[in-house]
Amino acid sequence: MEVPPKPVVRRFAAWGFENESLRPSAQLLEWLRTVVGSGEPVPRVAPGSMAVINPADLPPLPAPTSTAAMDRLQHSRGQGLPDILRLRFGSSVHPPDAVCRPGTAAEVESVLRACDRHGVRVIPWGGGTSVTGGVNVPPGLGPTISLDLERLSGLEGLDERSHLATLGAGTMGPAVEAALAPHGFTLGHFPQSWELSTVGGWIVTRSSGQESLGYGRIEDLMAGVRVVAPAGRLDLLPLPGSAAGPELRAMVTGSEGRLGVVTSATLRVRPLPERKVVQAAFVRSWEDGLETVRELVQSGVPLTMIRLSDPAETRVALAIGLASSRWSPVVQRYLRARRIGDDACLLLYGTDGPRETIGSILSCARSVCRRHHGVIVGSGPGRHWLADRFRHPYMRDGLLDEGYATDTFETAAVWSGVEELRGAVSAAVAGALDPWGEATALLCHVSHPYRDGTSLYFTFFYRTTGDCDENVARWAAVKRSAMEAIVGAGGTISHHHGVGAWHAPWLEAEIGALGRALIADAARRMDPRGILNPQVLLDPTDRLEA
Ligand SMILES: Cc1cc2nc3c(=O)[nH]c(=O)nc-3n(C[C@H](O)[C@H](O)[C@H](O)COP(=O)(O)OP(=O)(O)OC[C@H]3O[C@@H](n4cnc5c(N)ncnc54)[C@H](O)[C@@H]3O)c2cc1C
Structure with missing residues (x-):
């Protein structure tokens, strides 16, 4: 008998879909108890029992529009830790007055005109990630x-001849690859949020996928774009190169909805690779690891991804089972035999393409690793990483059930400043919860290296209490400390998550008052009455606890 497929339903106040979950292992929970203590499980208030204020009166909108309470609730917040905390506690939830779903660029244009005329704010929604x-x-x-x-x-x-694909802005990651694969192409853009994030969202937040080393960031992949704004349409053609004044396409990437709504984009695609391989090595220290990554990138070994975990993240991955426990014991025995100690760092490196070229690329990568005393452990851990890479975000919800909050933030710096940046951030996060007498745990990895520097990606944990505001205040304290440390050490306020509302108070510290004014002027030209996303990018109000 044929079993009908389970309907895939997006989870409320959590990451992902109902048919998927990832519980934290007993070892991970034990480690957290030791480092930060035992927390109180975070409740899950049923959305039906939340008090949702009645929607404001809106003008008729020329596209399907819903004012259903559940639809509005589902569009009230994104996927940051405070969003999930607020939704689970049912506290401080401010839904939009309606959810409008235009089906064409012309409909988007008409909706924006109607909203502009009546002073209605518009928050574009891609995947809400x-x-x-x-x-x-x-x-x-x-x-x-x-x-x-x-x-x-x-x-x-x-355009198969030019390797260009034009996709609707609301196309989510799996739908992008599903549309391209029958034609033998891939976009190669795989942010960890790939299951739910969209082409338009990637463009306006300047997203970076896990294989950005080989495929590039979204700004490298975007050849052309259509933007619809209250002031009109901006159609930027796909061109292989151009000297027609300042690069307006670059202005659209990172615009976070302030310059208009991206309705479609033409993206550079590549032939589907015959094979994709990720291998693992262990280096003796973080310093050895950074030097290995720097040499791999600067010597031009054509890898598509590199990920270097710091000793803490490596210990979590190995001993505590964040990665698949099937290979952990074997690798641990091997490392003990090779006298690799507690400071060991896990290094994953991968590439794709035809079988014969993959072999020689990986052999070059292994030589570089060995030059820095790396111990190669093969493809097993890499296979598990590839298989699980979009599942890890599911664990956050299981951790909240157990009394632990976790979140991530990221930055980048030139090679000569990376160590200072990591040191400053680690010290700031370690002391961020001192006013509460609480501890944090912090993990770090490198995942987007460049010739001139690298990103640093941090994951932090703290224990939760039964009070929503208190949990959010603790998160905000960590976030503020980290942002101050990043700015002080010359890092970027975001390598790929964007500015949004939460990083906006620090934008000027990075690009200066004139830089910020330039963006504000462009936004005013495209959206004179400021109806589009007024809360993000340029508004320096501290909204971390809103
Ligand atoms: C678990 C998890 C893992 C993540 N991993 C990564 C990662 O590896 N790499 C990475 O880059 N990011 C990552 N992110 C962040 C997030 O997924 C990205 O910022 C993503 O690009 C957002 O896409 P979206 O479609 O969900 O946009 P949304 O969240 O819907 O919107 C983001 C912003 O863009 C605006 N916007 C959305 N669509 C449009 C449009 N078409 N036109 C104009 N404005 C628009 C929105 O108003 C909002 O301000 C992660 C997030 C989560 C929760």
Whole structure:
């Protein structure tokens, strides 16, 4: 008998889909108890029992529009830790007044015109995976709609000769690859949020995928784009190169909805690789690891991904089972035999392409690792990483059930400043919860290296209490300490999550008052009455605890 497939339903106040979950292992929980103590499980208030204020009166909108309470609740917040905490506790939830779903660029244009005429704020919604408060409706914003772009989805055109694909802005990661694969192409853009994030969201937040070393960041992949704004349409053609004044495409990437709504984009695609391989090595120390990564990148070994975990993240992956426990014991015995100690760092490196070239690329990578005293352990851990890489975010919800909060943030610096940056951030996070007498745990890895520097990606943990505001205040304290440390050490306020509402107070510290004013002027030209996403990018209000 054929079993019908389970309907795939997106989870409320959690990451991902109902048919998927990832419980934290007993060892991980034991480690957290030792480092930060035992916390109180975070409740899950049923969405049906939340008090949702009635929607404001809106003008008729020329596209399907819903005011259903559940739809509005689902569009009230993104996927940052405070979003999930607020939704689980049912506290401080401010839904938009309606969710509008235009199906064409022309409909987006008409909706924006109607909203502009009546002073209705518009928050574009791609996949709602923002971790910077980018889709949140702050209190007091006035009549607001969430502009869900899910109907602008799919492959609109494929120029096989030029390796260019035009996709609707609302196309999610799996749908992008599913549309390209039958034609023998891939985009190669795999952020960890790939299951739910969209083409338009990637572009306006300047997203970076896990294989960015080989495929490039989204700004490298975007050849052309269509943006619809209250002031009109901006159609930037796909061109292989151009000297027609300042690069407006670059202005659209990172614009976070302030310059208009991206309705479609033409992206550079590549032939599907015959094979994809990720291998693992262990280096004796973080310093050895950084030197290995720097040499791999600067000597031009054509890898598509590199990930170097610090000793703490390596210990978590190995001894505590964040990675698959099937290979952990074997690798641990091997490392003991090779006298690799507690400071060991796990290094994953991968590439793709035809079988014969993969072999020689990996052999070059292994030589570089060995030059830095690396011990190669083969493809087993890499296979597990590839298989599990989109599942890890599911663990956050299981941790909240057990009384532990976890979140991530990321930055980048030039090679000569990386160590100072990591030191400053680690010290800041370690002391961030001192006012509460609470501890944090912090893990770090490198995952987007460049010739001139690298990103640093941090994961932190703390224990939760039964009080929502208190949990959010602790998160905000860690976040503020980290941001101050990043700015002080010359790192970027975001390598790939974007600015959103939460990082906006620190934008000026990175690009200066004139830089910020330039963006504000461009936003005013495209959206004179400021109806689009007024809460993000340029508004320096501290909204970490909103
Ligand atoms: C578990 C997890 C893992 C993540 N991993 C990564 C990662 O590896 N790499 C990475 O880069 N990011 C990552 N992110 C962050 C997030 O997924 C990215 O910022 C992503 O690009 C957002 O896409 P989205 O479609 O969900 O956008 P949304 O969250 O819906 O929107 C983000 C912002 O863009 C605006 N916006 C959305 N679509 C449009 C549009 N078409 N036109 C104009 N404005 C628009 C929104 O109003 C909002 O301000 C992760 C997030 C989570 C929760």
